[in-house]
Amino acid sequence: MTEMKNDQTPQIIKVAGGKPKHPMHEMFNMFLGNHAATMACLVLSIIVTATLIGPLIYTTDPFEMVWAPFTPPGHDGFILGTDYLGRDLLAGILNGGRVSLTIGLVAAAMSVFIGITVGALAGYYRGFAEEILMRITEFFQVLPTLLFSMVIVALFGATLVVVTIAIGIVSWTAVARITRSEFLRIRELEYVTASRSAGASHFILITKVILPNALPPIIVQAALMVGSAILFEAGLAFLGLSDPNVVSWGQIIGSNRPYILDASYTVTIPGLAIFITVLSISLIGDGLNDALNPKLRQR
């Protein structure tokens, strides 16, 4: 973000008090003004901290059978109880969260990268390149994403890397569309023409002139992508198509599903964990949207 300042002189907004305010500052204030988003940030940082540090403090192995199966939460010293094999659910949630969040983040980063590349090239070069790239995008929109990922995981094996790639490779189409439409709009603006006539190369125009100005809606979409990637991973893991050597939230739900009559908490609790995490991310996305696209605020 600091690099951006050098390229495009930030607008200085005069406020009533006479003190100039930097746009980033204003954006930050607007985000903080959205109480739901601020709360969500707090909740999400608690979840992230818990999954990062939790397993170091609470060292029970999530795969080890430590007690009688179906011990309800709060009994015999097990805060969240045990599952159908007598494994500690709290250990599962803490360790599983790390996996779910990591896959969600990496897969989302991957799809944002693919989406920006495809969208930027299509929107910048137009013509034949745009035609081909947008056809490819449409092709990926027609394939049911989850089924396609299931096929990839089935053919290439259920490892963390394959699962992450399988999610990232199917979910970039929305980012590509947004990036392209932003590029189509911005490339016609005067400052782009000015940079071009000043001799900026295509690469500079794409990455340093147009992209920074196209970023706000992409950032919002990227935030939402992290949430949907987490849901996606949970879905695959629920179906049993995740790395069998690691715990994840979806996988806990999937493996405990046959026993919902005996112990519904083994399904309810990991589901709540996913729900609260994704909800926080959605709220943060909404807050970013309000802060970054002030024009859209009076909806």
Added chain:
Amino acid sequence: MNFVKQVAVRIAYAVALLLAVVVLNFVLIHIAPGDIADTIAGDMGGATEEVMAKIRSDYGLDKPFFVQLGLYISNVVQLDFGYSFFFNTPVTSLIAERLPATLLLVFTAQLLALVVGVILGVISAKKPNGLFSHFVTLLALFGYSAPVFWTGIMLLIGLSLLMPLFPVAGMMDARLIEASIWKQWLDILHHLFLPAVTLASIFLALYSRLCRASMLEVLGADYIRTARAKGLTEREVVYKHALKNSMGPVVTLAGLQFSAVVSGAVLVETVFSWPGLGTLALQSILARDTPTILGILFFSALVVIVGNLLTDLALRLIDPRIRTGNK
């Protein structure tokens, strides 16, 4: 005439997309580790190199890549997706058996989400800061933050196990096999309710939110002020003028969501043991039954493409500007 031509172009384009799916399928089989010969040999409990070579030449696996691709495409055109060794049936008949259940689920859920989503969106747009509007916003947040399979399990626990209002699994009670067709349909609807509501919950959220935003925008337009000024009742303004004009974006979004609905259906079918393509996909993936998996990928893409075509037609019906082609 123009209309017919446009539709023809759309259909030709859809066929090209399907062809691309077929090519992708073939490439996937090709680059994936292991081939049919390995699968068959695995089923036989091992085979010598000569037998493997025999199997490979029987299935044409020793021919050049493009010859094999041509053969595969010509088979697919004849709706031949090969033979499932796991289910001991041709893939096409296996899929034909399961497809109607998925179609029923997918289209019911889409329709339910659209109708309820639009109703909620319109009501909340009439009073954007009212209590109901906040409730709709909350519902929307729940809809796209909760994992759909978890929503399904929660509904299952609540409404099938604790309060036995709906059946736990399947599509029809096996005891009704002799009953009249009406009784059977009633039973299917009874089984359909929970899966359809579960699947619709995600999209309901999206549609109600977009419909609300789109309605609010339209309600601020000049022609709405004109309609009010000429003395139309609020009901006429909202439902005849505003609603029709705000439906465009919602229907477009619904069209774009078809592939997501089919994806969601895989999870929902698994939760409710709904006998559709999704449960079949999972079974065949766990059994490493590649021909069936690829056949399902093809047919699910077909469902999405047909859904997109229908959306396109619906949009043309709603918006005359698209129909005449001058946007």
